[in-house]
Amino acid sequence: MVPFYLVILEIFIYLSVAIWFIGMIYLIYGYFQSFLRKERVISWIFFGVNVGTTLILLILVILSLLAIFQPIIFGNDDISNESTLLNIAYFGISTLILAILWIIYLSSCSIYFTIFWKNDRLYFFGSYFDQTKNKKIIVNKHVLIYRNKIFFTIIFRFSKTYQYLTTKEN
Structure with a gap:
């Protein structure tokens, strides 16, 4: 009989696979949406980090x-050995945690799939991004952070949008 915690661990691992699959679909959709646009702002470094x-x-x-x-792989060939089960459990749970962190990272990067500029104006999510209506919180050589009442817009240095916004300020 299979221990109950091994069944839960298997569910965790399958959940990691599902999270990875959903993230891959999201990335493919986002990159197709971005690269098919004439005015694309996603840099190759950002693409490389995601891949x-x-x-x-x-x-x-x-x-x-x-x-x-x-x-x-994680011990001897006997699944009933306690050390083998613990190794599998640690690795499975760690993979699930990393998959959750990865999907959080992708959701924080989703803004880059919706940024484009046209006629020397920057657009987020299809609407014009007015720098005068957004308060700059942090401006340094690594990140730009704007705040508009409740929402924050974070733009990292390796994106073309950062370069675009910093050159427009000067």
Whole structure:
């Protein structure tokens, strides 16, 4: 009989796979939407960071799936061995936590899929971004943070939007 916590662990690992799959669909949709636009603002560094984190998470998800079906990776071939089960559990839970952090990272980066400029004006989510109506909270060589009443707009240095906004200020 399979221990109950092993079933829960397997559910966690399948949840990691589902999160990874949803994130991949989101990335593909976002990049197609961005790269098909004439005025694109996503830099290749940003693209590389997203692809790199996606591949790292894919490797971890595959390893955690293999751990369920091939326990020899994390100990001996006996799944009933306590140390093997603990190794699989630690790895599966860590993969789930990393998948959740990865999807949070992707959701924070979603603004870059909706940014474009046209006629020397910057647009977020299809509406004009007026710098005069947004208060600058932080402006340094790494990040720009604007605040509009409740919402914050965070723009990192490696995006073309950062370069566009900083050159327009000077």
